[in-house]
Amino acid sequence: MKITQRLALDASTKQRARDLGLPFSGKTGSYNAITDVAGIEVGYSTVISDAPASGRGPARTGITAILPRGRSGPLRAPVWAGFHSLNGNGEMTGTHWIKEAGYFTGPIAITNTHSLGTVHQSILEWMIDKPDTSVGPYKFMLPVVGETSDAYLNDMDAFHVTAAHVKEALDGASSGPLAEGNVGGGTGMICFEFKGGTGTSSRVVDLLGSRYTVGCLVQANFGIRPLLKILGVPVGEHLTSNRLFAGEQGSIIAVVATNAPLMPTQLERVARRAGLGIGRTGTPAGDGSGDLCLTFSTANLTTSESATAPAVGDLAFLPNNRLDPLFEATAQAVEEAIINAMVAAEPMVGREDRLVAAIEHDAVKEVMRNYGRLNV
Template sequence: MPPPRARDLGLPFPGIPGPLNAITDVAGVTVGYTTLTDPTRDMRTGVTAIIPRGYSTVPMPVWAGQYSLNGNGELTGSHWINDAGYFIGPVCITNTHGVGAVHSGATRWMIDTYSDFFRNDHAWAMPVVGETYDGVLNDINAMFVEPQHAIAALQSAAGGPVAEGSVGGGNGMICYEFKGGTGTSSRQIAIGEATYTIGAMVQANFGIRPWLNILGYPVGRMMPEGTLLSQETGSIIVVLGTNAPLSGLSLRQIAKRAAIGIGRTGTPGGNSSGDIFLAFSTANAGPMPQHGAALQYHETLNNEWLDPLYLGAVEAVEEAVINALVAGEDTPTVKPRGRICPGIDRNALAALFQTPV
């Protein structure tokens, strides 16, 4: 049975989530994991895979924008996203030393999946791979992640409910000195005559305990036991997906709002943290540009109408981070050895919100 989520504890998050309260509420988005755990080898790591348009043997651009609050980290493919406003293929997240292996595996998956495109065109693969550092709970220097693990995560990708906490790339991650990892959430947004969905997925590995704030409560100062770090040593990758029709420029503006979402949980964006964000839209499906007509037509929402979508992005990111925390369980450390990274006390957290302010 999966652990409770933050809303199950009575935390009164604002906004209207989708049916699953997950990034997979965006139609077509699929998520898969490879989780690698072997305490006898100090192994606690993995790969998370997000396929924006689900499985297809025909590649199509995914319109996208990228923003870095603090650049102490990696997101491959981001230079092209910033220039072209799109990417093709999956988004994967792993640990810092696993980026090369995951990039190789995702490239192999793209070549095999889009085989006609790579065989008949001068095609190139530039998968999007992000990372955060799991070296406190995992022997990161052993480089356990291999290309086959990325392929397996991609092959397992599916819609429906999304597992959270110590799964996939989030397996070895710490957030505000509690066990962190993978979290997700979504919001439904009415704009004009339509209702759109925006979903967030995070690999939360950032923050120190005194910073943690949950819906206005200084939870980090109220739960000081079991701290591990003297300063920020982690990062966070945020992936935002929506079915709203947006340009690459507008999606960059959406990606920026992830900074406000994580800021609501207390972080100032520490110097050692890679706070790197990606937003994509599944709208305006069409052929690869080299196969398209000279004149292109895309629907895009008027920027003057985007404030509700910005708010939905902020709310979904905030809740996704807390969902990652709530899913955490006590986990032994590797560096330093012999300590415990605690899961947040769910009962104590729930009790805070049962008492009127």
């Protein structure tokens, strides 16, 4: 059985953290998702199979694709970006060029660790077929692909993610509300020893007379139970059943988007605050965890760096000393996206009949109520 794509209906049927009465701070966008940043589209391909054709173990995996300017936008137009590694036991391609030039081009994809190469090549093949691949001064492309390991539930050595899955996620990308939990690249992921996966959130910020949006999407696959905190409450100390691990062995990819005009150096600063949002959930970013944060801005659209472009370009940006609201919005959105991933996730049985339980909503509400941190 293969389960693919998400619809707005899928998103509307799942509870989210705020539905439980958790009092997160900050004003969200319409969808409380990364797609609140205008132009961004997200697509999934979710692969679940108990009898894969390869004859190897079961598939509990997939791919998540983020298109910063949507499928109809200029795919090769630079997107200004910044990167931060909270802990580097993981991989995200394209970050050397982001550090060097301050931008990337094309989609972002997140998948499982052993499928990174397949996804990278498949994005290239997909982009080569697009009409605007000649935009810019370079003949090469450096797709951004991040990964976390779903090896506890998924047979990663079977390479279940194929080029067809990548194409499906890219071709099916759209705006609007997003499904969370066991979907796309987050299908087989585990967070604080509960079922984790894909989560998203957003914040709206009024700054210097303009309104800006900060949106986040995470692939949450990190943390051990005793450390779990929700809005500062030590929830993990109270929910002690269905433990899995003795120590940290996971990762998280956090992708933060904004329409605020920022320089690459400022976007790197924002990416560091994504690490603060991760830390709010209780993790110390253990040695075995790859905690990688990418931030990009859809502002300052430049469609060409060719020889005919102006010799001097213009870049709008906010003053450094006015960025605090964006920093706070980033930490808030990342924290909430992680909790959303766990709240939306469902229990999953994977390879070797391993069960990963989902966090129990009523149990979370009881703990939060006991600490006086519940709205209902």
